[in-house]
Amino acid sequence: MQTDRSKLCGCKGIRTCLKCEAIFNISPIHQRNVSLFEYAYVYCTTCDRCWRGWDYVEHDKHEGECIRVDGIQILENFLTLEEESQLINNLELLPWELSQSGRRKQNFGPKCNFKKRKLRLGNFKGFPKCTKFIHEKFKDIEMLKDFHTVELCTLEYDPCRGASIDPHIDDCWIWGERIITVNLMSDTVLTLTPYIADKGHYNYDLAPEKFKKVNNELFQVIRIPLPRRSLIVLTGEARYSWLHQIYREDICSRRLCLAFREFTTPYLPGGEYSREGKEILVTGKNYW
Numbered sequence: 001m002q003t004d005r006s007k008l009c010g011c012k013g014i015r016t017c018l019k020c021e022a023i024f025n026i027s028p029i030h031q032r033n034v035s036l037f038e039y040a041y042v043y044c045t046t047c048d049r050c051w052r053g054w055d056y057v058e059h060d061k062h063e064g065e066c067i068r069v070d071g072i073q074i075l076e077n078f079l080t081l082e083e084e085s086q087l088i089n090n091l092e093l094l095p096w097e098l099s100q101s102g103r104r105k106q107n108f109g110p111k112c113n114f115k116k117r118k119l120r121l122g123n124f125k126g127f128p129k130c131t132k133f134i135h136e137k138f139k140d141i142e143m144l145k146d147f148h149t150v151e152l153c154t155l156e157y158d159p160c161r162g163a164s165i166d167p168h169i170d171d172c173w174i175w176g177e178r179i180i181t182v183n184l185m186s187d188t189v190l191t192l193t194p195y196i197a198d199k200g201h202y203n204y205d206l207a208p209e210k211f212k213k214v215n216n217e218l219f220q221v222i223r224i225p226l227p228r229r230s231l232i233v234l235t236g237e238a239r240y241s242w243l244h245q246i247y248r249e250d251i252c253s254r255r256l257c258l259a260f261r262e263f264t265t266p267y268l269p270g271g272e273y274s275r276e277g278k279e280i281l282v283t284g285k286n287y288w
Helices: 016-026 034-039 083-090 131-139 236-240 276-283
Strands: 003-005 011-013 040-044 049-052 072-075 102-107 111-113 119-122 151-157 163-170 179-184 187-193 221-226 231-234 240-245 255-261
Touching: 016 111, 034 040, 072 221, 083 179, 119 276, 131 255, 236 240
Parallel strands: 040 221
Antiparallel strands: 003 011, 040 049, 072 231, 102 151, 111 119, 151 255, 163 240, 179 231, 179 255, 187 221, 187 240
16 A cells, blocks of 8 residues: 555555554555465574474474574573663653554664665764663674664564564665664564565665575575564674564564664775764764
8 A cells, every 4th residue: 555654653655554454444465374384494592593383492392304594693681671671761761753564663873865875964963871781781792892883773563553564674785784683571583584686675786795695595484583681683694685574473562672783884984985974983972
């Protein structure tokens, strides 16, 4: 349905939520389908393998065929219960905006025009002070110790609105290789499906060539359990060769997540567009 319902519920174009589906009698496009079950594998954090099935099975009970998808890192209990509670309380004091597919958001970062590949500081002033401790925690993780956040997006998923997020790849022009998400309030599942490059989407022509050649012609579905208070990092193959999404059916209770993004190499010091990135990188060190 190619309509702008942003003032009604936040949805635009083909995106829908329970509210606009009821009002306009439309059906969501990206629904979980039982036909997917036969192609499904579930990721295990213990053995870093994906095992046949749709739902999570304890590590010592795995059976049958397994495959591996490179670039999935999960750190369980990244936050303590106390840290999570305090963080949520502080975020709730900040204003929310309606977003698509039943979500709400709080966005902190530069203004990006993905079609024209234009970047400017906009209203970016840095990040909420309540998130500073998370950035400090990154420094204690080997693969994240040099991560410089330039965008932070808090997303709220509420089953009352049928919240979900459609299959996508994070933009390849401006957002770097490491995509970080911290999961709060409830467990959920991130679902991956193979990406067949489509000209014009996600600025995919700028993705690393080696990940465009990954053999994912055999259709598979990868289910990644995201426990409450965990951190997930998608890099390499998982970041560039697979679409990721969260089904409406996998939001069983209210969930918040914090998504952290870094610049691509051209916008970092020494890069071709480092002058454009410098002010934003400096601003990203501010906490208010």
